[in-house]
Amino acid sequence: MTIANTPLKESSLQPKGWFRYFSFSLDHKVIGLQYLVCGFVFYLIGGLLASAIRVELTSPISDFMPRDVYNQVLTLHGTIMIFLWIVPVVNGAFGNYLIPFYVGARDMAFPRLNAVAFWLIPPAGLMLISSYFITGAAQSGWTAYPPLSITTPAAGQIIWILSVLLLGGSSIFGGINFIATILKLRRPGLKLMQLPMYCWAMLGTSILVVLSTPVLAGTLILLSFDIVANTGFFNPNLGGNVIVYQHLFWFYSHPAVYIMVLPAFGLVSEILPVHCRKPLFGYVTMVYSIMAIVVLGLVVWAHHMFTSGTPPWMRLFFTIATAFIAVPTGIKFFNWVATLWGGRISLNSAILFSCGFIINFVLGGITGVALAQVPFDVHAHDTYFVVAHFHYIVYGGSVFVIFSSIYHWYPKVTGRMLSENLGRLHFALTFIGFNLCFAPQHWLGLNGMPRRVAEYDPQFQLINQISSAGALLMALSTLPFLWNVFESAFKGTIAGDNPWNALTPEWLTSSPPPVENWEGEAPLVSEPYGYGVTQAEFEQSSISTYQEDEHQ
């Protein structure tokens, strides 16, 4: 059975011009940009909250804001950055924009569901932020551990739960859409092993989303019963069990780290080959590493709970499983380095941010392996060491890749180039600021400064001030970026259809692409990474081979 014509009728009814970005548009490219811009607005809000945290921490006493406000600020910062910025942008924004191109389709499998998934996000975000002004926001951190989340003021916590449930629903709808699009909407003859790496990353991510997000949703429903209906699932006073909450929460929230970082892996794998004119090194091992990370990512959650009284066998199992994840991740890291090795690298903003990602991510990965070891973790748990590790993964990893991707795909989306000078300034400020902010936090954590506190031992003041100076640089780094994005949209040099001479399908159409993605048939791309050979050579070469030795 087939569906005929329905996408056509709907998309011809779509509004045109700027207004479509504020409408219930079904065009995957419009939805992708909606995700990106909406996510960036929340990034700016979350960044302001982070700045407030760093200002507070320049002095050892809580003088900039009261302690309960500090708790609300850090809860909002974590929730906004994870659920409203990184998850929607690395999945929703780039996924929606790129996946239909990569599989050779005119749109996603379920365009209407796609629009619903996006439009769940702004109300959820507004609800979350408005809770601060109405009743006081949640105070229990983004983890919402009971009994803290049960004993802190209820209204803010319930609003937090509701908005996370909406965002989780949005994420699940998006994941179903990506799986169906990648597996079912590929153009005839396009085999799975011919897909660009980002498709694989999104397939793996979406599997994680579909399997783990519902568990978080169910857990938060039980938590809300504890808060409003006086049940005792997670309330020890009523015979409940807080550890069960932690297990269920981390069953989602550890995979959530991969939901944030796997798409970034995919995006980097798209960007590096283009800008160093070499095929991606080890395509097949990249695919298997992603799938290995998906499987292992589902069975390592309790390494977040080594200090929660987990029994020794559980500690042993989760330590070993976590150590195993370093293997596929390490394979990917070395493949990226090998892709760069000997390439004709053009050192533009896109590849600078990608290289920044590789450097930051390997540092964050190493501290991650360290934290997975029980003897180390019981000392570093809930200290600033964990904060530093986590930010190296999600900021140094995912956010660097988001910026890299914006520099890479901006010409395709707008038809104009970004300014390279401003881009390099943005990179320098971000990279220096980021490392200045978070590298000292390793030291703070190892010396015993706990996370999530507004007041600390005065001996930590100098290092905290250095960290705050780094945060200031990171905040400043947003200015050249914003200026660049706005100015280049009107005054940037015209990019042409394929300014990078890239070979993936989205570059083989006009910039910006037409509503139907291609005039006429989708172009046949035999291999996504055939750099170093001419188009004619590569059409002659066998379609299914990915051997790097063809390209000397």
Next chain:
Amino acid sequence: MTTIPQLNKDSQEKGSEVDEHHDVRMFGLAAFLIADGMTFAGFFAAYLTFKAVNPLFPDAIYELELPLPTLNTVLLLVSSATFHRAGKALRTNESKACQKWLLITAALGIAFLASQMVEYFSLPFGLTDNLYASTFYAVTGFHGLHVTLGSIMILIVWWQSRSPGGRITSHNQFPLEAAELYWHFVDGIWVVLFVIFYLL
């Protein structure tokens, strides 16, 4: 035929041979049901963990009665079979038979809900009495919500499969098939729930 939907006007006028792609709606529904099933899996895992590590005092333990839930299990299993018959009847264009089987299925679903209510009101414990009472009501209630939604869906499918005038025919079976897959899923969840909550 796997072809790509063409959105430009020319190809639409040329004909529909390139304007189609596979119907992936069932695939999407199946993916959603896997997600939904994971919600239940989380609840079951929580309940089993509670059982393993949070034992009640012996005098607080209440053994659930089996006759009514067993009847409920039979009601749902029979309703799966009757829904299957409805689908068969639709494929062979017997809309009267299809409607009859759908109505029987909906009646069985509503009978399940009624019987569940009878059980709720006959139980000696309430939602907040203890951990097990809370988990029991939360999980059976969440399942009951699924049965309620399913019964409403079946009634909509029943109304839309009337002949003439309904939108569901042997040429447009998807709504019925989707509701059927969902219903089988809800029944399957009940069987697992029955084993975990009543038999274990």
